[in-house]
Amino acid sequence: MWCSEGVVCHHTGSFGESARGIAEHPELGLASQLHLSPQGVYTICGVGIAWHAGEGEYPGLPDNAANQYTIGIEAANGGGSPGKPHRFGWPDAQYDAYVRGVAAILRPLGQPASHAIGHKEWAGAAQGKWDPGAIDMNIFRADVARVMGGVNPTEGDSAMALEETFKNYKGDTVTLGTAVRYMDQYVNEIREQLGGPTPFKGWAQLGGRTVVDALAVIGEKLGIEGFVTPQHATVIATPAAAGGEAHAPGGAQ
Template sequence: MSDPTWLPEILRAEGLTVREIAGWRDRGHGDFGNIWGIVCHHTGSNNASANSIAFHPDLGLASQLHLSRDGIYTVCGAGVAWHAGQGSWPGIQTNNANQVTIGIEAASAGQDWPPAQYNAYVRGVAAILRKLGQPASHAIGHKEWGAIQGKWDPGAIDMNKFRRDVQAVIDRKAPVVVVNEINETAKRATWLGKRGTAGETSVGKDGKGRMVAFENGHVYFYPGLGAHAIPHGGLFEAFADYGYERGALGYPVRDFTKLDHGAVQAFQGGVLYRQDGAAKGFYVTGDIGKRYADTGYEKGPWGYPTSNEFVDSDGNRVQTFEHTVARWHSSHVVATTAGKA
């Protein structure tokens, strides 16, 4: 599939209002090949304009589409856009989402979503995926893809619920009303086993989170982040070491992934790794985390993290990995030394 010059046509066919920035068909950072799906974003401001996305001062074309607060789409470009950055997701090459996904930047500070905007977001994503011949699972949040960057957009949108709403539109069915997200997660994650005898527990500093213990893991829910399971036997114990959801990691923002020699899961405060048989788990975040992503995560030359960030005697932030010591400087440059600390 080539560049998505069909965007205005299919969005209007869905009954959505669409504007077009002059010359959008010729704007972008190169041409698409196959398009895997969509990455959903928010701009960080309720007032961000379509021009700020089409003509970003640093990124050029920063997303193919802009979605206003009143539910109006503006087509900003048809070529590849710089919207995703570093990250990973099943089915997409590591750090390569820009080349295979359409980006939608919704004008929002990530705190609330007017019904007109949310409904247009769902319907627009559904229309694009229907055109691509893909299910709702091919729509992901920037916070899911780019957790290593500390991304949290689109804020206040539970992506699992969002995908269910999208799939209902793709299938031209009425939206499915789901009362309990923890129960939905348990249906997906059958490995959790039996539910504990206790009911849902209110957790978190603000009391808005909920948690349920299962035979083989715990499920944590927070509004806007959704519900995600943390497995026993490694990750959950590491999560406990850092103070659960009240500690530095906060709540999980996506499901865990089993690795060749361990497991990994993204949280609000960082990406947590636990090697098989290791006494502890460690998390990566910030500029060192971004550099780690550039190298290919645990499969790259650094290997697994063997410490969290700490401050050395010279005041530098340092983190050790299996094969590398990374040092952060105030210039935002990460220097590395081969070998262990």
């Protein structure tokens, strides 16, 4: 029988470990349910019991039975180095995905962030494990708790998100921050071109009209069907819609 009470966090010992290597471990078989790449990409390696935890103990779990009660995540990482500061040797994208992935697992299970367990906390005494390396599990759990509460895990996450990349419509790889900057610039440029300079009351060279209003006046004067001035457009849209006869106040403009 298998049920999930939490997540055990591991690192593989190398950045190059593949998801297939976790899914088809030569001795264990399925060595963890999830593989996490250095780029922050998860791969499902298998479902059901995975043989990731081994012997150990942790409050709330039966001794030597974490495999039957937890989901294992193997992060492809060298671990950093013993005694180094929190997150040493962990790429931002990978750490951020680790936090968010654990939160995404625990939330629907109805489990708190305290059910994020470092393999070193489970198997340190029994097996001498130190994974997930240079990750302070107390800080990690606090980050998970903040994500579960809808708050970014650390102050640096906003900057990390802006550095994430994607392919734009041209197929070019750009960062989110670059895209947001140009979107803001172009939207404001378009708004000013259509409405006039700030505060968008129209262009002096168009008689105080916006580009759209100026085109409407020109089109109406030329007798182009469907072109009406703003005053006429308002009249057409109101009394006529109520079933009455539309008249332009003060005569046609």
